[in-house]
Amino acid sequence: MALSRTIFIAGAGIGGLTAALALAGKGFRVVLLEKAERLEEVGAGLQLSPNASRVLVELGLKDRLRLRAVTPEAVCIMSARAGGELLRMPLGEAAAERAGAPYWVVHRADLQSALVGAVSDHPDVDLRLGATFEDVAPHARGLSIVHRSGTIRRSDLASALIGADGVWSTVRQHLFPDVQPRFSGLIAWRGTFDATQLPKEYTARRVQLWMGPNAHLVAYPIAGGRQINVVAVLPGTWNRPGWSTPGDPSEVMDAFAAPRWPPPARMMLAAVDSWRKWALFTLPEGCAWSKGPIALLGDAVHAMLPFAAQGAGMAIEDAAVLAKHLSSDAAESAAGIAAALKQYGHARQARVRRVQRTARQQGRIYHFTGPLAIARDLAIRALGPERMLARQDWIYGWRL
Template sequence: MGVERTIVIAGAGIGGLTAALTLAGKGFRVVLLEKAERLEEVGAGLQISPNASHILAKLGLRSALDAVALAPEAVSMLSARTGDTLARLKFGAEAQPRDDYPYWVLHRADLQAALAAQVRAHPAIELQLGRRFDEVSSCDDGVIVVDRGGFDRCQHTALALIGADGIWSAVRQQLFPQAQPRFSGLIAWRSTIDAARLPADLISKDVRLWLGENAHIVAYPISGGRRVNIVAIVAGSWNRPGWSAPGDPSEIMAQFAEPLWSASARQLIGCADGWRRWALFTMADGGVWSQGSVALLGDASHGMLPFAAQGAGMAIEDAAVLASCLDGVSNADHAAQALQRYARLRQPRVGRVQATARRNGAIYHLHGPMALARDVAMRLLGQRLMARQRWIYDWRSED
């Protein structure tokens, strides 16, 4: 296959793997570079709503993901102090308004494994592990991409380069050195729990969200219900880059002390099987997108707070729109135009999702009279709160 139909992707996370499949589906040859020697996902749980699950289903992954994912019945909003339910927001009409695509909760590693298996089986995709993106330059045919593995240096001539290499993107650093991630002042602690260790009253099919002063907890079942994913968000100054630093259990327990946190929330925290933590960094609303024949995707472009459960979903959407924009393109000029169109299509929606996530976080962490007013409003509005996110879930790709 000629150079003019080759696209290089830097980063084989969920966004990069999905983009490889969507682009290969449009007839491109894809070279997928990943700096890790093995595809090992360091995260835990993910929520994939219908705006993203329909793309994965169209890629032929529905049966594989149905086998490892769960479809929760609702989101339960709980008071941190009392443990009482403020509102139970059922999935259904609001989360699946037009079709039968699911709202999934699953282990991130299960999604990555399903994507990677399909990538490896696709004859038009070349997955290269242990290869780190180094630099990119323009040429008449598009771009020359240089990567390294140990002391070995290799270059690829391609129609375009897609940077799907995360919040600390090396591609973005070369393209937009002024666009740097910003520390949010929040730290996420994550763990999983063997469901067999939990008392019956702490096991639920719902996504559960405890709202507290300057902190909240999210928990939901994964791995076929055998484990429970838990993420605790707290304010703090620790801001080491990365995704998986060890966390001291005594420190997280102190963050969720009585009387601000109910016995049930504290018991859930105490049952966790070891903790990892990461500082939450974000990109500016709207993200940064493309320059010439190079574009960004997912966190590399628009890293966001996780409080709309759309980080992975937006990367999956990016991949679908990117492939649609590049469909039929066979020269560098047209590729650059297609990537500009991709940016124009994605920027407004992604910016709105980023703002929604930030606003959700502020609402979750209210205290004093404002928190009491929030709790009353949630009880009164109930299921109508779910409809406020319908614009996210209702989105569908053109293809």
């Protein structure tokens, strides 16, 4: 019996949507299962460095994103201890020329909307909302995928199943039930404010990274520059799953109290009317990426701390590499599909592990206190903008 040319993807987040487009572009029929009845904004802003934007451009999303994304002029590294800017790392045209692709900051909902638009326009992608993946079993023609929509339970044939369903992945639970998310001890708080609320020096087209004692914050423009996205990261014990729990503003302001934090940082925090928080969970390094014709992608296999701004980027890269391996001539049989998925994991493991470790290390550096904070600030100033940007080349310069 001929192997099915249909691939099922569980999860229509950034990674799942990108994978659907990439696989459809290689001639597969893709069924995308999303348990939510409608796709809504979860989280506010994303940084898409050139390694990620390059993939999206190659998938034909440039025109859909060009008017929604913001190209920041610089990343400004700020120190609470020093009271202001340590270094300004040029982005904009400089980063685009260096890496061959733009550096974008974008509202997650805008990126999701662009991806959904492209998926909806593609004749070989079937996006099913309100459809929950339930089970998978071997079949003579590949896999039998069991999923539910409301009270209707059905089974479909597929050659492969991709779990792009996040850190609490149901697909991963089926494959590797012993692999469980770990709470990092950190909580991320996010909010936005209208760019007109503060003077222009606070809302310029730049990414601000404020480092301080046991906490840090990141701020950058989204929605075409009309809003500023703010993320503050603090230690804490609250560790419920979820991405959008309402938070008490006083907790944030108390953590960023004067005199440890200077007025510019506190002004941005005070401008946020409504905070949402999520506990930061990670997965242990070395999680297996596939088992037979089933594979994992994005946070489902390598959920990481956000301190390298590469969570979405790594999922987007995963999608491109996955499609490349599955499109090979060898992936025409059940054994070939399994081998291609294994090769996909091998191709991604070393890079993703390095990014995970970089994110952990940067998080520690951001939160230094006392003499370590002084040494950090001196080292950043000594490096200078060009050398600081060059340190990102291994991330930004990635190509398929």
